[in-house]
Amino acid sequence: MIEIGGELRTAGVNEQHEPWLIGIDKPIEGEGRALQAILKLSGKSLATSGSYRKFIERDGHKFSHAINPQTGFPVEHPVLSVSVIADNCTLADAYATACLVQGLEWSFELAREKKLEVFCIYADDNNKMQTQATPGFEQLMQDPEKQ
Numbered sequence: 834m835i836e837i838g839g840e841l842r843t844a845g846v847n848e849q850h851e852p853w854l855i856g857i858d859k860p861i862e863g864e865g866r867a868l869q870a871i872l873k874l875s876g877k878s879l880a881t882s883g884s885y886r887k888f889i890e891r892d893g894h895k896f897s898h899a900i901n902p903q904t905g906f907p908v909e910h911p912v913l914s915v916s917v918i919a920d921n922c923t924l925a926d927a928y929a930t931a932c933l934v935q936g937l938e939w940s941f942e943l944a945r946e947k948k949l950e951v952f953c954i955y956a957d958d959n960n961k962m963q964t965q966a967t968p969g970f971e972q973l974m975q976d977p978e979k980q
Contacts (some may be wrong), residue, residue: 839968840879841879841880853873854872858881871974873975875971878919882926882950899930904955912953912954913954914954915952915954917952918950918951948972950969953966
């Protein structure tokens with residue numbers, strides 16, 4: 834398992850002869866870290882793109898580092914984090930970034946079209962964190978509370 838800057842590639846198994854256990858952070862601000870999910874992964878790449886760590890705040894409003902190429906302005910939708918499983922890191926990273934920019938519905942349309950596995954964390958209308966995943970991504974997930 835090789836991880837560089839949030840993108841990773843897995844092959845084979847870990848020391849316990851099991852698929853690699855990969856954590857996906859909860860999109861929370863501050864110094865602390867908590868896991869939203871844990872994946873069992875082997876022979877695939879994973880990239881996560883999020884707007885919860887890289888932003889600026891002006892007059893009480895947060896502006897994401899992710900820029901909508903159609904408007905030239907920071908994205909303004911409720912998606913906080915997108916994780917994509919693909920055959921290689923380049924594709925996983927490119928798709929995760931595109932999904933973060935384009936939003937929830939577009940992400941799952943892309944997943945169907947490209948046969949990708951996608952996991953999105955977003956804020957609902959009440960600003961409560963929700964998740965949505967493709968069925969294949971869900972099959973690889975474990976509850977971090979049970980680890």
